Amino acid sequence: MLPKAIGLALAMPLVSDLVHCGGSRRRRGGGQPATGISPQFFFESLPKAVPAANIWIASVKAFSFGAVIALIACHYGLRAKPNTESVSSSITNAVVAAITMVILLDAVYAILFRSVGFP
Numbered sequence: 001m002l003p004k005a006i007g008l009a010l011a012m013p014l015v016s017d018l019v020h021c022g023g024s025r026r027r028r029g030g031g032q033p034a035t036g037i038s039p040q041f042f043f044e045s046l047p048k049a050v051p052a053a054n055i056w057i058a059s060v061k062a063f064s065f066g067a068v069i070a071l072i073a074c075h076y077g078l079r080a081k082p083n084t085e086s087v088s089s090s091i092t093n094a095v096v097a098a099i100t101m102v103i104l105l106d107a108v109y110a111i112l113f114r115s116v117g118f119p
Contacts, residue, residue, distance in 0.1 A: 005070035012066025013059045053116050061109055065102050072098045 076094035080087045 004074060005067055008070035009063050009067035012069075013062040016058070016062040057109070057113050057116060061106070064105060068101050068105060069098045072101060 073094050076090045076097070080090035
């Protein structure tokens, strides 16, 4: 159980950073950026536009969200009985519990880090 939790906790910041960088640049046909900004300019301007504290906070949040999701999934998965009804209800319960815990943890982070980063 612990290797899965550590693996997801480590992978979550990497995946979220890739999604954020890729998702922040909408593309039209042929890979042409919709904004007309070159990728080089985007990555050069990113550190100037986003404070380093926000990047660190996002990485810490992604790591902790990954750990929480993995631990909750393992908790419910290990308690499932070997039949389809039990597995189905365990998956549903794990998803609901993980979403709830991520929202609550995000609220705690919002309170803790409200004075950091953008004014």
